[in-house]
Amino acid sequence: xxxxxxxxxxxxxxxxxxxxxxxxxxxxxxxxxxxxxxxxxxxxxxxxxxxxxxxxxxxxxxxxxxxxxxxxxxxxxxxxxxxxxxxxxxxxxxxxxxxxxxxxxxxxxxxxxxxxxxxxxxxxxxxxxxxxxxxxxxxxxxxxxxxxxxxxxxxxxxxxxxxxxxxxxxxxxxxxxxxxxxxxxxxxxxxxxxxxxxxxxxxxxxxxxxxxxxxxxxxxxxxxxxxxxxxxxxxxxxxxxxxxxxxxxxxxxxxxxxxxxxxxxxxxxxxxxxxxxxxxxxxxxxxxxxxxxxxxxxxxxxxxxxxxxxxxxxxxxxxxxxxxxxxxxxxxxxxxxxxxxxxxxxxxxxxxxxxxxxxxxxxxxxxxxxxxxxxxxxxxxxxxx
Numbered sequence: 001x002x003x004x005x006x007x008x009x010x011x012x013x014x015x016x017x018x019x020x021x022x023x024x025x026x027x028x029x030x031x032x033x034x035x036x037x038x039x040x041x042x043x044x045x046x047x048x049x050x051x052x053x054x055x056x057x058x059x060x061x062x063x064x065x066x067x068x069x070x071x072x073x074x075x076x077x078x079x080x081x082x083x084x085x086x087x088x089x090x091x092x093x094x095x096x097x098x099x100x101x102x103x104x105x106x107x108x109x110x111x112x113x114x115x116x117x118x119x120x121x122x123x124x125x126x127x128x129x130x131x132x133x134x135x136x137x138x139x140x141x142x143x144x145x146x147x148x149x150x151x152x153x154x155x156x157x158x159x160x161x162x163x164x165x166x167x168x169x170x171x172x173x174x175x176x177x178x179x180x181x182x183x184x185x186x187x188x189x190x191x192x193x194x195x196x197x198x199x200x201x202x203x204x205x206x207x208x209x210x211x212x213x214x215x216x217x218x219x220x221x222x223x224x225x226x227x228x229x230x231x232x233x234x235x236x237x238x239x240x241x242x243x244x245x246x247x248x249x250x251x252x253x254x255x256x257x258x259x260x261x262x263x264x265x266x267x268x269x270x271x272x273x274x275x276x277x278x279x280x281x282x283x284x285x286x287x288x289x290x291x292x293x294x295x296x297x298x299x300x301x302x303x304x305x306x307x308x309x310x311x312x313x314x315x316x317x318x319x320x321x322x323x324x325x326x327x328x329x330x331x332x333x334x335x336x337x338x339x340x341x342x343x344x345x346x347x348x349x350x351x352x353x354x355x356x357x358x359x360x361x362x363x364x365x366x367x368x369x370x371x372x373x374x375x376x377x378x379x380x381x382x383x384x385x
Contacts, residue, residue, distance in 0.1 A: 021193050022262040029078025029255060043071045043252035067240045071248045075255040076223075079213075082192040082258070083205050085225040086232050088239060089251065093188060093208020095244040096222030098124055100184060100206050101155070103238035104231070107133035109152035115140050116165060117157035117186065119354040141165040142298070145172075148179035155206075157186035159298065159306075161339075162314055162349050162362040164189070164289040166298040169305060173201025182231075188213075189310050191340075193265055198227055200305070212311065212340025214257040215264050219250045264342065264367055268311025271344070271365035274374050279315055284385055287316035287360070311365040312339050318359040322384050323348045326361075329383035332368055332376040339364030344373060 030039060046069070049062040057063035062070060072089060080087035090096035101124075105111055113125055115138035125136045139145045141160040148154060154176045158167045169185065176183040184204040185197035191212050197205045207213065209221030224235050239245060246254075269292070276290040291302035292309035302309065317323050327335045327346060336345040337352065344366035349356040365373070 020262075024082065025193075025261045026259045028081045028258055029074045029076075031074065040252070040255055041071070041074070043248035044069060045248050065248075066243050066245060069245070069248055069251070071255075072246065072251045075251045078255055078258055079192075079209075079223055080225060082196075082261075083187070083198060083225040084192075084196050085198045085205065085227045086229075087223050087225040088232070088235055089209070089246055089254075090222040090224070090239060091244045091246050092220040093206075093210055093222035094120060094124075096208070096224050097121055097155075097186065097206045098128075099238050099242065099244055100204060100224050100235060101125075101129060101153075103234040104153050104182065104184075104204075105129065105132075105134050106152075108135075110135040110137065110150055112137045112139055112146065112148070112151055112154045114138070114155065114157045114160060114186075116160050116163045117141065117155075118161050118188075119349075119352065121155075141167050143167070145175075148176055148181050151176075151179060151181040153182045153184060155184045155186065157188070158195075159189045159291055159302070159310055159312075161186075161189055161312075162347075162354070162356065162360070164291055164296075164298060164310070164312065164314055166291055166302045166305065168301050169195070169197060169200040169202065177201070189312060189339075190306060191261065191265065193261060194306050194308050194310060198225065203228060204231060209254055210340075211338055212265065212268070213261065214254045215261065215340055215342060216253070216257055217336075217338065217341035217343065219246075219253050221246055221250060221254050265308060265311065267367040267370075268340075268365045269309050271368070271370050271373050272309065272311045272313050274370045275363070275365065275377060276313055278374050278378060279313070282381060284381065285315050285317065287314070287357075289314045312362065313365075314360065314362045316357055316359045317361060317384070320348060320350070320358045323359055323361055325384035326380050330376055330380035332366075332373055333363070333380065342366050344368060 047065045052059040076087045130136050142165040156167050173183050182203045185202040187205050188207045205225040226232050279285045279288050290313040291298040334345045337347045346361050346363045350358050
């Protein structure tokens with residue numbers, strides 16, 4: 001198979017300094033055009049590859065499918081262009097974030113994790129990291145934070161999932177680096193079109209590509225991105241040793257999906273704004289959170305840091321039974337976990353063991369027509385009253 005060359009993030013920015021998000025998403029990671037070839041080459045399914053019988057793997061990048069795969073490399077180039085760093089993809093978001101933690105942390109290190117972030121990461125920290133003699137501290141996304149003296153790594157999730165708090169990344173990065181620590185940012189909710197943490201002072205970015213990044217609810221994916229060659233080497237060594245790689249077809253599906261990221265996010269944000277307006281005016285809904293609302297506590301930071309607001313919001317319907325009635329009555333809102341897909345979904349997080357109230361709902365806006373979605377949610381809430 002022919003080898004393809006893509007542009008590094010630096011080369012891409014130099015060559016296309018003024019291109020918008022939509023253009024960047026459509027062209028990210030694509031090889032140079034070859035007559036008779038597709039825009040995006042199809043997935044390469046291979047475990048072993050032919051080797052040079054005398055010189056072995058030194059003559060070609062492909063030797064064995066676990067360390068490397070050409071389809072995976074194109075996807076990594078694409079995400080790297082959007083995040084502004086070198087990227088490596090993993091089999092899932094959880095594989096990426098746990099791989100990052102285990103690659104960077106050693107026995108005796110201290111890590112600060114979000115107290116209000118993704119629950120399985122907190123469970124992993126208390127069950128596994130602490131068992132490996134890593135000191136684990138928790139802090140809310142919006143603070144206050146403990147002293148970072150003696151800390152090896154600070155991981156934040158902003159906007160946080162599911163509470164949607166936001167932290168000032170440049171200010172936090174300054175504090176973390178002054179203490180000699182590393183800053184990693186979970187960019188799942190924002191996506192690189194919402195914010196580029198590496199531009200804001202982060203050392204590492206980690207995200208679940210399962211959600212809005214790929215957006216079709218048909219694959220599992222995660223990634224880590226960085227501008228540090230030393231940190232990238234650690235992450236790659238961990239991924240190679242553990243084999244936490246996505247399959248070629250999932251990598252190809254993910255790359256295909258990136259082309260519509262700008263379009264999808266645009267409609268999802270518009271739908272979230274309209275639903276936030278609807279929910280704010282209802283006396284039977286409490287605890288509404290969406291960082292794009294001027295009344296939201298996260299708005300002052302989000303409005304200057306985020307390039308676009310997420311298509312996710314949260315609220316409370318009081319109890320589990322009322323949430324069930326709401327979902328039964330809705331025609332356009334599906335009961336499902338995860339978020340960022342084409343279809344609007346709602347997830348009662350407490351059913352997964354997350355430490356949220358029984359009636360807490362994380363609602364992920366899809367790309368339905370805004371008027372239809374608002375009417376459906378309003379009617380479902382009326383039916384659930």
